[in-house]
Amino acid sequence: MPIMSRRSFLKTSGICTAGAIAATYLPDQFLLWAGEKGLAKTEKITTYCEMCFWKCGAIATVVGGRVVKLEGNPLSATAKGKLCGRGNGGIGLLYDPDRLKHPLIRTGKRGEGQFRKASWDEALTHIADKLKKIKEEHGPESLALFTHGSPTEHFMPLLQGFGSNNFAMPSFAQCRGPRVVGYELTYGDDIGSPERLDMANSKVVVLIGSHLGENMHNSQVQEFTDAIGNGAKIIVVDPRFSVAAGKAHHWLPIKPASDMALILAWINIIIREGWYDREYVAKYTHGFDKLAAAVQQYTPEWAEKETDIPAAQIMATAREMGLHRPAVCIHPGRHVTWDGKDVQRSRAIAILGAILGTWGREGGAYLATRGSFPAVPPPSFPASNRPTLKKGGFPLGGAEGVTNAIREATSIGEPYPVKAWMVTGTNLLAAMPGQKETIEAISKLDLLVVVDVIPSDTSLYADVVLPECTYLERHDGLIIGKGRALSASIRQPAVAPMYDSKPAWWIAKELSKKLGLEDYFPWENFEDRLNELCLTYNIDYDELKQKGVISFPDTAKPFITADNQPVFKTKSGKIELYSKELEELGFEPIPAYEKNEEPPQGFYRLLYGRSAVHTFSRTVNNPALNELYKENELWLSSVQARKMGLTDGQYVALQNQEGITSNRVRLKVTERIREDCVYMVHGFGQQSKGLTKAFRRGADDQQLISSYPVDPICGGTGMRCTFVKLVKGA
Numbered sequence: 001m002p003i004m005s006r007r008s009f010l011k012t013s014g015i016c017t018a019g020a021i022a023a024t025y026l027p028d029q030f031l032l033w034a035g036e037k038g039l040a041k042t043e044k045i046t047t048y049c050e051m052c053f054w055k056c057g058a059i060a061t062v063v064g065g066r067v068v069k070l071e072g073n074p075l076s077a078t079a080k081g082k083l084c085g086r087g088n089g090g091i092g093l094l095y096d097p098d099r100l101k102h103p104l105i106r107t108g109k110r111g112e113g114q115f116r117k118a119s120w121d122e123a124l125t126h127i128a129d130k131l132k133k134i135k136e137e138h139g140p141e142s143l144a145l146f147t148h149g150s151p152t153e154h155f156m157p158l159l160q161g162f163g164s165n166n167f168a169m170p171s172f173a174q175c176r177g178p179r180v181v182g183y184e185l186t187y188g189d190d191i192g193s194p195e196r197l198d199m200a201n202s203k204v205v206v207l208i209g210s211h212l213g214e215n216m217h218n219s220q221v222q223e224f225t226d227a228i229g230n231g232a233k234i235i236v237v238d239p240r241f242s243v244a245a246g247k248a249h250h251w252l253p254i255k256p257a258s259d260m261a262l263i264l265a266w267i268n269i270i271i272r273e274g275w276y277d278r279e280y281v282a283k284y285t286h287g288f289d290k291l292a293a294a295v296q297q298y299t300p301e302w303a304e305k306e307t308d309i310p311a312a313q314i315m316a317t318a319r320e321m322g323l324h325r326p327a328v329c330i331h332p333g334r335h336v337t338w339d340g341k342d343v344q345r346s347r348a349i350a351i352l353g354a355i356l357g358t359w360g361r362e363g364g365a366y367l368a369t370r371g372s373f374p375a376v377p378p379p380s381f382p383a384s385n386r387p388t389l390k391k392g393g394f395p396l397g398g399a400e401g402v403t404n405a406i407r408e409a410t411s412i413g414e415p416y417p418v419k420a421w422m423v424t425g426t427n428l429l430a431a432m433p434g435q436k437e438t439i440e441a442i443s444k445l446d447l448l449v450v451v452d453v454i455p456s457d458t459s460l461y462a463d464v465v466l467p468e469c470t471y472l473e474r475h476d477g478l479i480i481g482k483g484r485a486l487s488a489s490i491r492q493p494a495v496a497p498m499y500d501s502k503p504a505w506w507i508a509k510e511l512s513k514k515l516g517l518e519d520y521f522p523w524e525n526f527e528d529r530l531n532e533l534c535l536t537y538n539i540d541y542d543e544l545k546q547k548g549v550i551s552f553p554d555t556a557k558p559f560i561t562a563d564n565q566p567v568f569k570t571k572s573g574k575i576e577l578y579s580k581e582l583e584e585l586g587f588e589p590i591p592a593y594e595k596n597e598e599p600p601q602g603f604y605r606l607l608y609g610r611s612a613v614h615t616f617s618r619t620v621n622n623p624a625l626n627e628l629y630k631e632n633e634l635w636l637s638s639v640q641a642r643k644m645g646l647t648d649g650q651y652v653a654l655q656n657q658e659g660i661t662s663n664r665v666r667l668k669v670t671e672r673i674r675e676d677c678v679y680m681v682h683g684f685g686q687q688s689k690g691l692t693k694a695f696r697r698g699a700d701d702q703q704l705i706s707s708y709p710v711d712p713i714c715g716g717t718g719m720r721c722t723f724v725k726l727v728k729g730a
């Protein structure tokens, strides 16, 4: 396999990333030089990145007490020796002058952002007193936790020790929940995070709305680049000519929200033409005949009408997959909450992979390592006799909880009141559709605590804001990797916490003392806990600190062989092309097509996605990354621009069907997008004045997503069903 050059990695990730890598401040470059010359004390500290959730192993160079360089750890499977542009931007977060510096207690109205400084003791006592009162009046379940990323591990025992199991993460109902559910229904297992795709060895890579290269999950983009270098055929389905589409042999500019028609037609063609893997299907799958009968109606000619993709191209791409099976990597997508029918679309993608025999096959999806560390039994938390809110009414609501279900319960006070939220590591106003609903639910609370590193929009509504120190200043839990090898990665402070900020483990532990819950935090400091875990896992703690990552590679290749048979934890013990479980729950056992509404005259479908140099709303104020991309643009087709008399670079506002109008946003007039939609990068248009670089720069897609279908199976919010018109003169 050719080793990908640094240059080709940068090319795949969009040229702007190169700037991020060069974005070291001049004094830091001097320190780095001084360190290299032996003129100043230099340390290399291993950690893992928190600029997104890929958790790449990183090495920080610290000279004279300042972090001057971040690099990827070569031992880390997610980093493979490199960081993406955002990962390099970690230094920008650490030294962002806009960081939260002290605990804050609200003095103004919610949303106004007026606070006074408080000591940690005062802030935590205030929270504990409120929580005790709320518990007395409404029961322990009236506390809910919204969380994402590293703080989760620390606040969960606090929530559960308090007596509540009401937690939710946007990574489920606003992200990959429907995929997890769809794959579990089909294979009895999720495809994992990082996704267990053997992309580098694929002969065909199919991306259905996965815009790798803008979506910068580090090792995955590196493997995509390897696949391109190895001559894989790339099929990209996207209404927009994305960075990935620029590398594609087949770009399918699909009519937005019609993907299910294409996938079902592909399944039909592959079965009809006999391009599927007969032996694999016979051995490992359940319900093939029913599937074959059900998809007969989805002909390429029919799909052409639904998707705008010519029947011949649908045939040609199906053939490409059939010809090269099983070395076909069909990316399951990650942010898959599109139209409220997302579990079924994810299932259709899973089924397409199954009939091509890709699960457990080289170039398709590899099997997870069977290695594992000894289980650490969780503490026994108090039981509750009230129903949990985290699943809402959704039968497959998932382990990570449904944010919107807890929000709704809070708003209506049913089935019981929710009176306090702790929000840690998530910016709910940017993460969840229906901002008005979020603000309304918050208005029902007696206590909102936000733990963040910057003054996020959600923090404006908090009663108490607690400043966490950044990941470069703290310990966190071990990351256990279960991809090709079992691994453990460590996070340790490169420098001491700046200002009056504290690690999440410390905040949760101190709060536990004030609530009489300290038994759930049975260690003095988090290093003791990490030491203890290492003992249990039989890992040398000092070696882990030094290397950052310790792996236990499997001896066998992670693919199906005579003595490595896959285990499918479904009802039938096989891959369920026909899902008895869904049938019993009253849903379609085989995915079926249901047309989505189309934009009315004068409106466009609002699409959104990622910039290679930003992560959601969390990096828009980061000095190093803001420098590279300061505000989002609105992609509009040049044909439409001409019709409307609009020009490139001009500012417009967007108005949705309910009359909600966005901030102004600059037009990017381009041939690279269909005429029926517009596109912008998510995360911009922040309203918090404390974010001096990001304040009201660009437009907020979330503000416009005010009504949205909800997936009846898992509660995922369909966020690509918003129609907007353009307003001139903004």
Ligand SMILES: Nc1nc2c(c(=O)[nH]1)N[C@H]1C(S)=C(S)[C@@H](COP(=O)(O)OP(=O)(O)OC[C@H]3O[C@@H](n4cnc5c(=O)[nH]c(N)nc54)[C@H](O)[C@@H]3O)O[C@H]1N2
Pocket (backbone or CB within 6 Å): 050, 148, 150, 151, 170, 171, 174, 175, 176, 334, 335, 424, 425, 426, 427, 428, 430, 431, 432, 433, 451, 452, 453, 454, 456, 468, 469, 470, 471, 504, 608, 609, 615, 616, 617, 618, 619, 682, 683, 701, 702, 705, 719
């Ligand atoms: N409209 C729209 N909505 C979306 C998406 C979209 O593309 N468009 N994407 C969806 C997806 S895929 C996801 S996964 C979610 C993501 O949702 P979130 O994870 O909520 O995303 P962010 O907006 O980055 O908010 C993260 C917050 O955590 C804070 N933070 C960062 N680092 C730390 C830390 O170390 N400690 C603490 N305590 N806080 C920290 C950041 O400052 C920020 O305020 O959003 C979903 N919502």
Ligand SMILES: Nc1nc2c(c(=O)[nH]1)N[C@H]1C(S)=C(S)[C@@H](COP(=O)(O)OP(=O)(O)OC[C@H]3O[C@@H](n4cnc5c(=O)[nH]c(N)nc54)[C@H](O)[C@@H]3O)O[C@H]1N2
Pocket (backbone or CB within 6 Å): 052, 053, 086, 175, 176, 208, 209, 210, 211, 212, 214, 215, 216, 217, 237, 238, 239, 240, 242, 254, 255, 256, 257, 258, 259, 333, 334, 335, 336, 338, 607, 608, 609, 610, 611, 612, 613, 614, 615, 616, 679, 720
């Ligand atoms: N740089 C960067 N990388 C990231 C993140 C980040 O914030 N920044 N976030 C990470 C996270 S948590 C997630 S979940 C992933 C999400 O990343 P992905 O799952 O790859 O992508 P999305 O952002 O949902 O999708 C955006 C793409 O879908 C296309 N699209 C829009 N509508 C349709 C449609 O109807 N059909 C098809 N086929 N395509 C459509 C858009 O044009 C765009 O190219 O990215 C991850 N990687």
Ligand code: SF4
Pocket (backbone or CB within 6 Å): 049, 050, 051, 052, 053, 054, 055, 056, 078, 082, 083, 084, 085, 086, 087, 088, 216, 217, 218, 219
């Ligand atoms: S993909 Fe980039 S931002 Fe995400 S963890 Fe890795 S280096 Fe950090």
Ligand SMILES: [Mo]
Pocket (backbone or CB within 6 Å): 171, 174, 175, 176, 334, 335
């Ligand atoms: Mo996500």
